[in-house]
Amino acid sequence: MKPTVHDIAAHAGVSLATVDRVLNNRPGVSIVTRRKVEEAVATLGYVRDLAAANLAKSRTYDFVFILPANDNSFMAGLRAEVLDAARRAGMERMRITILDTVAFDTASLVTALDEAEALKPAGVALVAVDAPDVAAGVSRLRRAGIPVVTLVSDLSGSERDHFTGIDNIAAGRTAASLLGRFTGGRKGTVAIMAGSMLVRDHRDRFEGFAAVMAADFPQLTLLPVLEGRDDPLHVEALLGGVLSKAADIIGLYSLGAGNRGLVKALEGLQPGRRPLVIAHELTPVTRAALLSGLIDAVLNQDAGHEVRSAIRVLKAKADGGAMLAAQERIRLDIFLKDNLPEQAE
Structure with missing residues (x-):
């Protein structure tokens, strides 16, 4: 009940x-x-049932979700959660529109924000690129009385109403602590693969990771960050090149997506050359890599919780009500091959 x-x-x-x-x-x-x-x-786990009250008021919410149109597994899962919410929207007196953008592209995102404003929705949720032009676009929405929630990746210096996502600095710190402990005091270098340092979640993860590495594991040297744009082919090529040249790489932190390319690059190494690996997001690819030993730990955020949270916050803002901070806190999960949840049928 x-x-x-x-x-x-x-x-x-x-x-x-x-x-x-x-x-x-x-x-x-x-x-x-x-x-x-x-x-x-x-x-x-109480969730307020605003649907009945809004039914009586004949209130309908129009929400816009602005999502990058790339094929990495996490973003595909996030899109699937938004589409699932859209299918249920009629029962909850909502209409959900998805606007696509080019991943990591500021101009494309600004265009989508302008399109969203023209729709005059009750609220907008976006996966942000951390750029002044994007912050300005969000400000225009807010001045038009449209609530804005950033989703997965936040936006510096903006007037957004709420950020729905994990604490990415804490996620990076957690990754460093795990990787440093796994290496057992050995000296060596650590490779880092990001999607793009234009997005704040990737920058925050790197910031947290680098801080803990410098303070607690000075025997490990960080290589310059590689930016694979969450594209599996690009990630595979970049990592393959670095791993083939540097024999002293004992650790790898994949703080973005593109993990199909990560796995391909690791599979191309002799078992004795494979580094310890911490990655993000539990997907079929990373699950299989955990079970096979190619990846040692995965840090995960629940895309479904993030989408539901964004909708709850936007509804609360549209109603002039308050959100419940404890309910909207997004948890960071740590998965090893030993504690993987069962796959849904």
Whole structure:
């Protein structure tokens, strides 16, 4: 059974009136009590059912998702989650439009933002390229009264309403801690493969990774970051070239996508030459590589949770309500071959 406001009140040890004030962001609740209610919401997995209220008001939400049109497995999965939400949209009185952009292309994204503004939606979610022109486009949407959520990768210096994604600096720090421990004190070099340093999630991951490596594992030297643009063929060519030339590479951090190319490059090495590898996003490709030993650990974010969270936040902004921070926190999962979840049928 779905949790109710009665369950929240019982779990937090407060009255129904207090729960109602917190859920509707009304005054008269102390910080401590508000935190208890928000923690109860997160623990119980309570999701407010705004559909019934909006049905009575004949309210329909038009949302635009701006997504890069590339074929890496994570973005394909993210798109599939948006399409799944679009299929359910009628029941929740929503309409969802997807606008495609060229991956890592500032001009393409700015054009899509202008197209979104012309549609006059109730909210926009975008996978951001971290550039001033994109921030300016987001500002134009906000001035037009359109809420904006950045998805997966954030946007520096912008007026966006919310970022829906993992803490990418923490993700990079986690990757460094895992890789440093796995190498067991050995000296050597570490290769780093990014998609593009134009996007903030990749820069943040590198920042966190480099900081922990410098502080805790000074015996490991970081090679210059390779930028594969999340393209499997480009990733394979770049990594193949570096791995064939540098015999002292004992670690590899793949902080972007394009992992089909990563696996191909690793398969081309003799087993004794293969480095320890930390990658991002649990996909069929990285799952198989974990099981075969080509990849040692995968850091994962739940694309479905991110899409659902973005929709909840945009709905709350459109309604003039408040989001529940604990409910919208995106978790970072660490997978080894020993703790892989079962695959869906």
